[in-house]
Amino acid sequence: MTELPEYPWLEPSRKKLLSGGDTHHCLLLSGGAGIGKAVLALELAQRLLCEDLEGEDPCKRCPSCHLVSHSLHPQLHVLIPESLIEESHPILQVHAQRYLDSGRSTQKRKPSGQINVDSTRLLSETLLTTVAAKGRKVVLIIGADAMNRNAANAMLKVLEEPTARTRFILVSSYPYRLPATIHSRCIRLDSPTPSEQETARWLQSRHDVDPDDLAILFRSGLGPLELSQIIEGQRTDTIGDLIRCCTDSGDKVVDPLALAALCTKIGTGRALLILQSIALVAIRERVRADSSPSPVVRGLFGSPKLALEAFKRLGVARERFNTPVDEQLCLEDICAWLCSAGGRQRLSPRL
Ligand SMILES: [Zn+2]
Secondary structure, three states: OOOOOOOHHHHHHHHHHHHOOOOOOEEEEEEOOOOOHHHHHHHHHHHHHOOOOEOOEOOOOOHHHHHHHOOOOOOEEEEOOHHHHOOOOHHHHHHHHHHHHHHOOOOOOOOOOOEOHHHHHHHHHHHHHOOOOOOOEEEEEEOHHHEOHHHHHHHHHHHHOOOOOEEEEEEEOOHHHOOHHHHOOOEEEEEOOOOHHHHHHHHHHHOOOOHHHHHHHHOOOOOHHHHHHHHHOOOHHHHHHHHHHHOOOOOOOOOHHHHHHHHHHHOHHHHHHHHHHHHHHHHHHHHOOOOOOOHHHHOOOOOHHHHHHHHHHHHHHHHHOOOOOOHHHHHHHHHHHHHHHHHHHHHOOOO
């Protein structure tokens, strides 16, 4: 049986969720990216489907628990955007296939970052036409903010007229992107992001990682699960190069093509996320006036105005990557802007 990983920082949320009963039919689980919300949602789904609860926990022995653990439960319905599939837990990956295949063409293309209306309609039809032999149906929507407008409208109809004994769990790191109409149907639980010290303890218990490398990785603002994947994939050096290139670069001129090449090596989507996270860290550091300037504000995002503009532009660039744009052109464009704006900042530091 596949055991679900445990994340100590999610323990308070887990206790609250598992002991809270199931009084509401739709839960919105939010919190920082890469902290393990999807796994917590999966555990809650297993609890809702369990036929023989052990106190507040799923028994992990009944037929329903076995079906969930073996990715075979017919009444666990999972929607995930294709772009998040690879980094999802294997149980979620397999359960999500039934809705992913619906809109997939045979042509090779980049994974979609959206949950489209075809998937949501197929979910709606499946909920209407299948009968839960006993127990419930549970719908998990991981990355719920990735629903495009049509998908969100179709989902709203499902939430407004839910099929019998159906529970919905929406998971989102960016809940403000969800329409207010969806929000109004949900009760929301925010999970806190672990502190740097807590993340360091957890990472060091799993990996042999140099504390200096870890200090550099923390500048990225990424969550513990993403950092763990980076260390596991032995990409610490490459990611470290990108972070060093944009933080603590002092008066060094950053070459846009070199920056773009580094992003391509890392994977453009993840690289843009790291750059946007660094811009956010720089903005936060500037807001906290009491803190002494860290390497983050001695680099490309040194001026508050530039950090804010970079955060917005990187957000737009990340959105554009979910559409059929020329990826390389878009990457070079944002890198050219970052390096040129960074250069102007050096000439006029109070920009
Ligand atoms: Zn069970």
